Amino acid sequence: MGFGDLKSESGVKALNDYLCDRSYIEGYQPSQADTVVFDTLKNPPAASFPHALRWYNHIASYGGERSNFPGEKKDVSAFGKTENISDSKPNKPPADDDDDIDLFGSDDEIDEEAEKLKQERLKQYQEKKSKKPGPIAKSSVVLDVKPWDDETDMAEMEKNVRTIECDGLVWGAAKLVPLAYGIKKLQIVCVVEDEKVSIDWLQEKIEEFQDYVQSVDIAAFQKI
Amino acid sequence: MLCFEEFQSLANFLGVEKPNVFVDEQWKRPCVETSAGKQLCGLVSISKYLTDKSHQRSLLGTNIEESSLINQWLEYRTVYINQVHQKSDMVRVLEDLDLVLQKKVYFVGNRLTLADISIYYGLHRIFVSLTFQEKEKYLHLSRWFNQVQHVPEVRQTLPVVVFSKSRLYKTTTL
Numbered sequence: 001m002g003f004g005d006l007k008s009e010s011g012v013k014a015l016n017d018y019l020c021d022r023s024y025i026e027g028y029q030p031s032q033a034d035t036v037v038f039d040t041l042k043n044p045p046a047a048s049f050p051h052a053l054r055w056y057n058h059i060a061s062y063g064g065e066r067s068n069f070p071g072e073k074k075d076v077s078a079f080g081k082t083e084n085i086s087d088s089k090p091n092k093p094p095a096d097d098d099d100d101i102d103l104f105g106s107d108d109e110i111d112e113e114a115e116k117l118k119q120e121r122l123k124q125y126q127e128k129k130s131k132k133p134g135p136i137a138k139s140s141v142v143l144d145v146k147p148w149d150d151e152t153d154m155a156e157m158e159k160n161v162r163t164i165e166c167d168g169l170v171w172g173a174a175k176l177v178p179l180a181y182g183i184k185k186l187q188i189v190c191v192v193e194d195e196k197v198s199i200d201w202l203q204e205k206i207e208e209f210q211d212y213v214q215s216v217d218i219a220a221f222q223k224i
Numbered sequence: 225m226l227c228f229e230e231f232q233s234l235a236n237f238l239g240v241e242k243p244n245v246f247v248d249e250q251w252k253r254p255c256v257e258t259s260a261g262k263q264l265c266g267l268v269s270i271s272k273y274l275t276d277k278s279h280q281r282s283l284l285g286t287n288i289e290e291s292s293l294i295n296q297w298l299e300y301r302t303v304y305i306n307q308v309h310q311k312s313d314m315v316r317v318l319e320d321l322d323l324v325l326q327k328k329v330y331f332v333g334n335r336l337t338l339a340d341i342s343i344y345y346g347l348h349r350i351f352v353s354l355t356f357q358e359k360e361k362y363l364h365l366s367r368w369f370n371q372v373q374h375v376p377e378v379r380q381t382l383p384v385v386v387f388s389k390s391r392l393y394k395t396t397t398l
Binding site for chain 2: 021022023027028053058062
């Protein structure tokens with residue numbers, strides 16, 4: 001725990017690493033933590049430890065106020081990273097691992113809160129959106145229904161086609177258009193609600209009248 | 225940060241009445257009407273006026289040396305930080321400030337002053353655009369920024385800039 005022996009070089013190095021992205025030992029204001037660590041260091045850190053020296057000078061500037069910093073006085077070993085840094089592994093960057101956890105910990109909280117707020121807003125928005133009916137998307141479709149030959153009963157065919165009923169489907173006017181050799185095709189208009197009726201389904205349904213219908217094509221398709 | 229919002233935040237922080245900021249037609253600069261009925265224009269003068277009016281006059285420095293330095297940083301804010309339009313400008317400003325903060329916790333003296341507040345407001349728009357990698361490059365400046373943004377009275381409604389000393393960079397765009 002702590003920085004190890006702050007009177008040794010490795011301890012000051014640990015302190016230096018710890019303070020590289022911090023202004024104070026704990027939190028964002030001077031506290032008893034700074035006082036304790038400051039008092040443990042008898043001499044200012046060497047110039048080769050710039051972060052520790054910067055912090056030392058900063059705390060030194062408070063003078064006698066130091067004893068009145070907020071917070072509790074704890075043992076010096078309670079501060080700094082929680083990992084024990086011994087001289088045997090000086091190459092390991094000491095502060096990093098636990099620093100990361102610390103930083104991520106607090107960041108995550110903020111992120112989680114923000115995320116929660118975002119989700120709530122999104123939910124509210126979606127509720128609002130779902131309540132609003134919104135315009136219904138409709139399409140006007142002209143279908144070409146072709147018979148097998150000139151002997152097909154076109155009137156019967158139209159009657160059959162018009163028997164297809166479903167929610168969101170409205171049949172419109174129909175007329176017979178001559179093709180060739182006396183064969184006529186049935187051109188029929190319908191209006192469908194895009195969400196409720198699929199044109200593919202409609203085409204299949206019409207083609208099911210195999211006795212009359214040879215094929216079905218879409219002659220025109222228009223969004224309303 | 226728009227200067228309007230900045231003055232609102234600053235007034236909030238200082239605990240003074242929110243100034244009625246308007247833009248001067250001729251020079252396109254922010255102006256306020258002082259309690260003496262005179263017009264006061266410009267970022268530095270308005271910031272100083274508001275601070276002077278508040279109960280926190282120590283933010284302007286407690287001795288001549290401090291207040292002179294604060295003046296210098298306010299000038300730096302308007303002349304350099306507010307004029308960052310390109311990446312090269314930005315890099316120069318960040319490098320400068322990083323160097324200054326190498327041996328110091330705050331810009332002037334050993335406490336928060338108007339210089340820190342003003343530079344924080346000016347730098348915020350730049351910092352939100354930096355990647356984690358860039359932020360780590362300006363280690364001293366980032367440490368200072370993180371310190372200042374953790375004074376809730378200063379940050380107010382501005383979003384928190386996240387610093388992370390990580391080996392893995394999530395948003396590496398370099």
